[in-house]
Amino acid sequence: MKLSKNKSLKKLNTFMVDAYSNQYIEVDSVKDLKEIFDKKVFNEDFLILGGGSNILFVNDFKGIVIHPNLLGKGIVEENKKTVTIKIGAGENWEKFVEWSVHQNYLGLQNLANIPGDCGATPVQNIGAYGVEVKNFITSVEYFNTKTGEIKEITNKECKFRYRNSIFKHDLKNNALITAITFKLEKWEKDKAIPEKYLQYKGITDYLEKNYSKPYTIKKVYDSICNIRDEKLPKVGKYGSCGSTFTNPLISEVEYKRLLEKYPELPNYTTENEGVVKIPTAYILDKLGWKNKRVGKCGTWIKHPLIVTNYENATGEEIYNLIQIIQKDFFDNTGIRLNTEINIIF
Ligand SMILES: Cc1cc2nc3c(=O)[nH]c(=O)nc-3n(C[C@H](O)[C@H](O)[C@H](O)COP(=O)(O)OP(=O)(O)OC[C@H]3O[C@@H](n4cnc5c(N)ncnc54)[C@H](O)[C@@H]3O)c2cc1C
CATH class of the missing domain: 3.30.43.10 (Uridine Diphospho-n-acetylenolpyruvylglucosamine Reductase, domain 2)
Structure with a gap:
C-alpha cells in the first residue's frame, strides 16, 4: 500500500x-x-x-x-469450447484484450485500445464497434465499502444497460470492484470471425481495403487498433476521455419529430420497443462542433463528440465548454445531452 x-x-x-x-x-x-x-x-x-x-x-x-492496484489473471474454468478468466481490477484493459486476441479467444477484439483498467469496464459497460463488455462478463467481485466484505454478483445482478450498470446507481460508492470474471469462446486462428462482430461499416471497409479473407480475430483487432489510432486523440498528447457525451435514447415519436429538422438522422434499434438511439455526433457535426476551439479546449479535429484539452485547460474551462455544447444541443433538438464521463466537482 x-x-x-x-x-x-x-x-x-x-x-x-x-x-x-x-x-x-x-x-x-x-x-x-x-x-x-x-x-x-x-x-x-x-x-x-x-x-x-x-x-x-x-x-x-x-x-x-x-x-x-489489484493485479493478477488466471483461468478458472476451461473446456473445449470456452475459457473463463478472472482478472484483477488493476490490470490494464488494453493489455488484457491484446492477450486474449493472442490466445485466439473470441469476443474482446472489438473493444481494443480502450484506455483504463479492467476494474472500470463494468462501471459504464464499455462499448465500441457494436460490442459491449457485458456480453462477456459472468460475474463481478467487489469490496463493500460499507461492510468491509467481499461480494460477488452475477452478470444479471450488475443490471447492465447502455453505458450504465448498478455501479453507477445502487452501488455507487458502496462497491470497489476488485476482480471481474469473463467467459470467452475459443476460436481457430485462421477461421473467419462471426458476422455479428462486423456490424460497423468502418471495420468492413478497412478490412476490405487492407486484408484478404478470411477476416480473423487478429485482422479485426488490428483493423480496430489502426482505425482508433487514426481517428482518436492520442492519450498523453491531447487531453480527452474519448466520447464526452452518450447517444440519447428517445421515443420513435420524438425521432420522427427530429427527422423534420435532420431528414437523414440515423437511428439504431434498442432492446426497448418504441425506443431508438440516435447518434449525438451526427447532430453535433451539423451544429458545427467538429474541430471547434473555445479558448484552451475544444472538440477533436476528427470527432465532434470528443471534448479535448488542447493547451493546459483547467477542469472548469473544460466543464464550461461541455455545458455550452449541451445547451446548443438542447436548443436545437429539445433533448438533454448526458455526459458519458464522470464529472467530479
Ligand atoms: C481516447 C479514449 C477513447 C475511449 N474510447 C472508449 C470507447 O470506445 N468506449 C468506451 O466505453 N469508453 C471509452 N473511453 C472511456 C474510458 O476509457 C473507459 O470508460 C474506461 O473503462 C475507463 O477506465 P478507467 O480505469 O480509466 O476509469 P476511471 O476514469 O478511473 O473511472 C471511471 C469511473 O469508474 C469508477 N471506477 C474505476 N475503477 C473502479 C473500481 N475498481 N471499482 C469501482 N469503481 C471504479 C470511477 O470512480 C469512475 O466513476 C475512452 C477514453 C479515451 C481517453
Whole structure:
C-alpha cells in the first residue's frame, strides 16, 4: 500500500487536468482494503480512480483518492469450447484484450485500445464497434465499502444497460470492484470471425481495403487498433476521455419529430420497443462542433463528440465548454445531452 498527501492527479487523468487530491492511497490487495476500512477511510469523502480515462476533475478533490492496484489473471474454468478468466481490477484493459486476441479467444477484439483498467469496464459497460463488455462478463467481485466484505454478483445482478450498470446507481460508492470474471469462446486462428462482430461499416471497409479473407480475430483487432489510432486523440498528447457525451435514447415519436429538422438522422434499434438511439455526433457535426476551439479546449479535429484539452485547460474551462455544447444541443433538438464521463466537482 502506498499513501501520499497533496497528490497531483495531472498524470493520473487522461484529460491531463492539473488537479490535486488531499490524500491518495494505492491499494495492492484485499488485505490493504480491509486495513483502510478498519481505519475508517471509507467514512471520509473518497473517490475510486482507475486509469482516469473517464473522469473530469472540475476542481481539486478535497477527499481521498483510492487507486485499486489489484493485479493478477488466471483461468478458472476451461473446456473445449470456452475459457473463463478472472482478472484483477488493476490490470490494464488494453493489455488484457491484446492477450486474449493472442490466445485466439473470441469476443474482446472489438473493444481494443480502450484506455483504463479492467476494474472500470463494468462501471459504464464499455462499448465500441457494436460490442459491449457485458456480453462477456459472468460475474463481478467487489469490496463493500460499507461492510468491509467481499461480494460477488452475477452478470444479471450488475443490471447492465447502455453505458450504465448498478455501479453507477445502487452501488455507487458502496462497491470497489476488485476482480471481474469473463467467459470467452475459443476460436481457430485462421477461421473467419462471426458476422455479428462486423456490424460497423468502418471495420468492413478497412478490412476490405487492407486484408484478404478470411477476416480473423487478429485482422479485426488490428483493423480496430489502426482505425482508433487514426481517428482518436492520442492519450498523453491531447487531453480527452474519448466520447464526452452518450447517444440519447428517445421515443420513435420524438425521432420522427427530429427527422423534420435532420431528414437523414440515423437511428439504431434498442432492446426497448418504441425506443431508438440516435447518434449525438451526427447532430453535433451539423451544429458545427467538429474541430471547434473555445479558448484552451475544444472538440477533436476528427470527432465532434470528443471534448479535448488542447493547451493546459483547467477542469472548469473544460466543464464550461461541455455545458455550452449541451445547451446548443438542447436548443436545437429539445433533448438533454448526458455526459458519458464522470464529472467530479
Ligand atoms: C481516447 C479514449 C477513447 C475511449 N474510447 C472508449 C470507447 O470506445 N468506449 C468506451 O466505453 N469508453 C471509452 N473511453 C472511456 C474510458 O476509457 C473507459 O470508460 C474506461 O473503462 C475507463 O477506465 P478507467 O480505469 O480509466 O476509469 P476511471 O476514469 O478511473 O473511472 C471511471 C469511473 O469508474 C469508477 N471506477 C474505476 N475503477 C473502479 C473500481 N475498481 N471499482 C469501482 N469503481 C471504479 C470511477 O470512480 C469512475 O466513476 C475512452 C477514453 C479515451 C481517453
